[in-house]
Amino acid sequence: xxxxxxxxxxxxxxxxxxxxxxxxxxxxxxxxxxxxxxxxxxxxxxxxxxxxxxxxxxxxxxxxxxxxxxxxxxxxxxxxxxxxxxxxxxxxxxxxxxxxxxxxxxxxxxxxxxxxxxxxxxxxxxxxxxxxxxxxxxxxxxxxxxxxxxxxxxxxxxxxxxxxxx
Amino acid sequence: xxxxxxxxxxxxxxxxxxxxxxxxxxxxxxxxxxxxxxxxxxxxxxxxxxxxxxxxxxxxxxxxxxxxxxxxxxxxxxxxxxxxxxxxxxxxxxxxxxxxxxxxxxxxxxxxxxxxxxxxxxxxxxxxxxxxxxxxxxxxxxxxxxxxxxxxxxxxxxxxxxxxxxxxxxxxxxxxxxxxxxxxxxxxxxxxxxx
Numbered sequence: 001x002x003x004x005x006x007x008x009x010x011x012x013x014x015x016x017x018x019x020x021x022x023x024x025x026x027x028x029x030x031x032x033x034x035x036x037x038x039x040x041x042x043x044x045x046x047x048x049x050x051x052x053x054x055x056x057x058x059x060x061x062x063x064x065x066x067x068x069x070x071x072x073x074x075x076x077x078x079x080x081x082x083x084x085x086x087x088x089x090x091x092x093x094x095x096x097x098x099x100x101x102x103x104x105x106x107x108x109x110x111x112x113x114x115x116x117x118x119x120x121x122x123x124x125x126x127x128x129x130x131x132x133x134x135x136x137x138x139x140x141x142x143x144x145x146x147x148x149x150x151x152x153x154x155x156x157x158x159x160x161x162x163x164x165x166x
Numbered sequence: 167x168x169x170x171x172x173x174x175x176x177x178x179x180x181x182x183x184x185x186x187x188x189x190x191x192x193x194x195x196x197x198x199x200x201x202x203x204x205x206x207x208x209x210x211x212x213x214x215x216x217x218x219x220x221x222x223x224x225x226x227x228x229x230x231x232x233x234x235x236x237x238x239x240x241x242x243x244x245x246x247x248x249x250x251x252x253x254x255x256x257x258x259x260x261x262x263x264x265x266x267x268x269x270x271x272x273x274x275x276x277x278x279x280x281x282x283x284x285x286x287x288x289x290x291x292x293x294x295x296x297x298x299x300x301x302x303x304x305x306x307x308x309x310x311x312x313x314x315x316x317x318x319x320x321x322x323x324x325x326x327x328x329x330x331x332x333x334x335x336x337x338x339x340x341x342x343x344x345x346x347x348x349x350x351x352x353x354x355x356x357x358x359x360x361x
Contacts, residue, residue: 014343018321018336047356048346052315054356055202055296058289060211062201066193066222068186 008037178235207250221246240326295352311342
């Protein structure tokens with residue numbers, strides 16, 4: 001333990017400035033009792049405070065006050081993000097809906113569809129079906145061989161052969 | 167908590183909630199401190215003005231992300247330190263590509279603030295010696311010393327602003343103080359001006 005005659009050295013004085021509240025008990029108790037060391041510490045602290053004060057005093061004053069940007073309130077930002085999220089959800093639902101109505105068969109008609117749309121869908125079924133014409137028209141209509149296209153006929157009966165045979 | 171600290175915390179809470187008047191008051195409260203802090207790190211009033219503006223813009227943008235409103239001071243100093251660092255980085259890159267010699271920043275830094283010739287003389291003497299002293303310090307030592315004695319931040323606040331541990335801050339401060347003690351010219355100016 002340091003007695004009064006054995007004063008703190010310069011490093012310990014500095015240490016006491018840096019570690020103010022967490023000083024070792026030995027240095028703390030010596031500082032409390034020794035006026036010489038207290039004076040040394042106080043003198044150094046005064047110099048440092050003076051340095052800080054001079055540095056602050058010799059700083060020029062700022063010429064202009066900082067301009068603040070327009071800051072949107074959090075409430076507005078929140079609303080905007082909610083709107084964006086809502087819009088995205090609506091777009092996704094619309095996409096899914098349209099995909100479903102394109103890929104879905106007319107057999108699975110949604111009850112919510114309008115009657116005109118229902119009629120259109122049945123009509124499309126009829127047109128795409130094997131016999132689009134009513135039964136009584138089939139007697140007078142020539143059979144359609146839609147699977148015999150021009151290319152196929154040319155292959156079976158080439159144009160050259162046809163002319164030779166005539 | 168001191169009254170002023172309580173008031174600042176209250177202002178931060180209001181500014182976070184979008185109160186523009188409170189934000190303005192906060193800027194008013196910290197303006198001089200931040201300007202001075204930047205000024206001593208750029209040595210140019212013009213650059214300090216521009217950077218201070220940017221720092222407060224950043225503050226107003228990032229304020230909602232500040233969790234502990236009581237820590238506004240170290241938080242703001244951290245923004246300022248980052249801005250100053252960016253400024254020096256850009257300056258270094260520009261000077262690397264520049265063909266013209268850079269203007270000595272210290273030339274524009276030493277501005278006369280006083281009409282009294284004696285005060286002007288002391289000011290110039292102080293700034294010269296202070297610069298000599300800070301040039302002897304390492305980057306970390308200088309930063310810690312300036313934050314502690316010029317900007318008047320506590321050890322914990324410095325640790326928060328620099329994102330270091332308190333023991334690291336104390337170590338750098340101790341080394342800086344040792345170098346301060348070995349600068350008799352600056353010390354005699356300080357003691358002489360005391361009498």
